[in-house]
Amino acid sequence: MPELPEVETTRRGLAPHVEGRRVTGVVLRRPDLRWPIPAEVGEQLPGRRIAAVRRRAKYLLMDTDAGDSALLHLGMSGMLRVLPGDTPVGAHDHVDLALDSGRVLRFTDPRRFGSLLWQPAGTEHELLRGLGPEPLSDAFDGDWLFARSRGRSAPVKSFLMDQRIVVGVGNIYAAESLFRAGISPTRAAGKVSRERYAALAGAVRDILAYAITRGGTTLRDFLNPDGAPGYFEQELAVYGRGGLPCPNCGAPLREASIGQRASVWCARCQR
C-alpha cells in the first residue's frame, strides 16, 4: 500500500493523538511480522512518553523521551489507527500501544510484510543507512538523478523506485511521475538526459506533495489513523488504467511488467 504520501498522511494523523502521550501498555498478539518484533518494544516502551512522530522514507519513527525510538514500516498492507481503548480486536490486529489518553494505537497488517523494530538511543537502525535523499528536500533534484544514473542499464522506473536513489517512490507514484515527465518507464536509466531528469525530479516532487494534500491514495483499504480514506486515486493518470485512453492524447495506455511490477504508460506521450 503505502508509499510516501500514505506514510506521511499516517504520520500527520497520528501525531496529535500520540505526541506527548505516555505508553501505558504494549500488546503483541503476533510478533512474527516481516521480522520478529524485538523484546525491547515490549520491555522498554511501557512507561515512556512519545516525544515526536517522524518519518524517514517510508518508515515511521516514534521517538521516546529517553531518546530511543520505535521504528515502523507498513509494508504492503499495514495500517495504523488511533481507536477507543475498548475497540474489539480483528483478525489482523497484531500490535496495540495503549496510551494514557485511554486510546490505543493499533497496528493492523493482513500480509505481515510490515515491521516494528527498535532503535536504541544514539544509534541509527541499519535499515535507515544507505537510503537516498527525501524527494521533498533540496538534496533531491535532476542533477542528482542524472549523476546517479550514469552507466546504469536498468529501466528508469526501477531506478526511480530504488530507495538508495530516492526514497518514498513506489509503484503508483513512479508510474504517475514518469507519465507527467513524458519518459518511458522502460528506457535505460543511464540514457535519460539531464534535462529530462530535471523534469522527472519536478514531477516526483509535485505529485508527492499534491498526493499528501489529498490524503494519499486509497486503492483498496488504506485509511488514515482517524479512519478516513485518501482521495488521490481519482487523480491517477495511468496507474491501474491499462487499456484505457491516455488522458493526454487518447491513445490506449500500454500495460506490461517492468522489474516484476505492473506498469502502465502511454507509448505515444512517453519516450
Next chain:
DNA sequence: CATCGGACCTGTTAGC
C-alpha cells in the same frame, strides 16, 4: 557494484 529472481504472507479478483 548492478541486476535479476525468489522469498515473505494473506486477501481479493479474474477466469474457467
Next chain:
DNA sequence: TGCTAACAGGTCCGAT
C-alpha cells in the same frame, strides 16, 4: 456458484 490461479501499494537476500 465454486474452485484455482494470478495479482496486490514493499524490500531484503542470495546468486550471477
